[in-house]
Amino acid sequence: MSSRSTIPSAAVNHSPVVVFNDVRKTFAQQQVLRGLSFELQRGEISFIIGRSGEGKSVTIKHIIGVLHPDSGEIFVNGEKLTHAPETKWIEARRNMGLLFQDGALFDSMSVGENVAFPIREFEKLTPKELTQRVDSLLELVGLPGYGNAKVPDLSIGQRKRVGLARALALNPSILLYDEPTTGMDPLISELIDSLIIEMQQKIPGLSSVVISHDIQSVLRLADRIFFLHEGKMYATGRPVDFTTSTDPVIRQFITGSLHGPLGKPIA
Amino acid sequence: MMDVALRGLETLGGVVRKQVIGLGRFTLLLQEVFFWMVRPPLRIQLIFKQFEFVGNKSLSIVTLSSLFTGAVLGLQIGKIFGIFKAEGLMGAATGKALALELAPVMCGFIVTGRAGAAMAAEIATMRVNEQLDAMEAMGVSPVSYLIVPRVIASTLMMPLLAAIFLFLGLIGCYILGMIMFKVDTSVFVSQLQWLVWVSDIQKGLVKALVFGFILSTIACYKGFYARGGAKGVGEATTQAVVASLLTILIVDFFISLVQMRG
Numbered sequence: 001m002s003s004r005s006t007i008p009s010a011a012v013n014h015s016p017v018v019v020f021n022d023v024r025k026t027f028a029q030q031q032v033l034r035g036l037s038f039e040l041q042r043g044e045i046s047f048i049i050g051r052s053g054e055g056k057s058v059t060i061k062h063i064i065g066v067l068h069p070d071s072g073e074i075f076v077n078g079e080k081l082t083h084a085p086e087t088k089w090i091e092a093r094r095n096m097g098l099l100f101q102d103g104a105l106f107d108s109m110s111v112g113e114n115v116a117f118p119i120r121e122f123e124k125l126t127p128k129e130l131t132q133r134v135d136s137l138l139e140l141v142g143l144p145g146y147g148n149a150k151v152p153d154l155s156i157g158q159r160k161r162v163g164l165a166r167a168l169a170l171n172p173s174i175l176l177y178d179e180p181t182t183g184m185d186p187l188i189s190e191l192i193d194s195l196i197i198e199m200q201q202k203i204p205g206l207s208s209v210v211i212s213h214d215i216q217s218v219l220r221l222a223d224r225i226f227f228l229h230e231g232k233m234y235a236t237g238r239p240v241d242f243t244t245s246t247d248p249v250i251r252q253f254i255t256g257s258l259h260g261p262l263g264k265p266i267a
Numbered sequence: 268m269m270d271v272a273l274r275g276l277e278t279l280g281g282v283v284r285k286q287v288i289g290l291g292r293f294t295l296l297l298q299e300v301f302f303w304m305v306r307p308p309l310r311i312q313l314i315f316k317q318f319e320f321v322g323n324k325s326l327s328i329v330t331l332s333s334l335f336t337g338a339v340l341g342l343q344i345g346k347i348f349g350i351f352k353a354e355g356l357m358g359a360a361t362g363k364a365l366a367l368e369l370a371p372v373m374c375g376f377i378v379t380g381r382a383g384a385a386m387a388a389e390i391a392t393m394r395v396n397e398q399l400d401a402m403e404a405m406g407v408s409p410v411s412y413l414i415v416p417r418v419i420a421s422t423l424m425m426p427l428l429a430a431i432f433l434f435l436g437l438i439g440c441y442i443l444g445m446i447m448f449k450v451d452t453s454v455f456v457s458q459l460q461w462l463v464w465v466s467d468i469q470k471g472l473v474k475a476l477v478f479g480f481i482l483s484t485i486a487c488y489k490g491f492y493a494r495g496g497a498k499g500v501g502e503a504t505t506q507a508v509v510a511s512l513l514t515i516l517i518v519d520f521f522i523s524l525v526q527m528r529g
Binding site for chain 2: 061090091093094096098102104105106108170
């Protein structure tokens, strides 16, 4: 397989939930995205992988509209949002949930208040309805009865779960995970993986986008993998396409070898 | 020689560029603050929480510092006026100084040190811990949620604090005048009424209003653009305090000029 090629994969008849078309982004003379194009399919678990510094987090920030491209086009749920006004982005973000690396919980609020935050902002519920909703979300992520707990008292795994409950609060159609298993021990990684699968199964029509370095998770969970390399989409395909690929770049990344075209990482 | 000059020019250019970028960012943030001030939702609950934080929690320190500021000012003025046997005027002179300058400026300093620093530190911590990104990702503007309530509360609470400072400063001065200079109460009050006009108090309160806006916007701006972990939070807090204090002093001069001509 030649480099910068698309791995042939089984056609899935779903309209794309996110489309990037020749997206470019430069920070202080450092070109991070160099004409990035891809389509994330609705109802799938899509993993965006690549070496550190290749622009995976930048890509996710473009999907939620926190960053805007220098050029190119971005479509979310069929709507072109490339240079849409902030009000339009705010509307679009209501349809998305983002789980940050360490949860990014508001430490001045309790667990329940964190989960209730987006609901309070966008929906008019009675206090009783709000409490019920928060309780059911906490139950969904396996933390029933944690509503009054303080954020600093939570373990990292619990923080991620609260972050997930908060991300799910507005019933998003797109759920984004920014390196959910980074720095986790294998048991918590496994737990997070099962949460991703569980959410996908429990919420119909949900599209999950996961940024990860954890190849085991990627190969186990992904419906489709997007391999970002040198600011472009180097390859996309099913896990099996990646495990059977003979492309030296993909092989080196998948096997974690120090020898190959990607070179040695700088520790 | 040429090299040194070029390097100096380059450094100067870098500093100017940084300042211009900072000013541009500050202007954009101000624009967003004004935008969200007139746009729903008006976060009444958060504004009241900030009223409590900026006003109520500053009250004890304002009380203590105003009593002593009034007393020490009365002491110095009373001593000088004593040379001319005009101790009775000490209340009036202290009142004038407090109303026009000391109450708004001192309150500005106190609120900057107490509330402004806390605002910068809190928002900076939220920035470096990705909490602001999370808020934005949820479709909630951090400017609307965090900055606007702080700016509104600081701007409205500062005149109130300045008025309290003025009143308690005069009490401090009066107590000192009675004890040390044996000033008669009726003389103290009549001279005060003769020299300190309602317009003086109004001018001071306008200043306090402006200072409240300045210190809160600067504190929030420094916190909002903080970078780089715990060190970044510390730097943002220090910069917020220093920039607010200097700006208050500079703006005070220009407002005084305008008020004198008006």
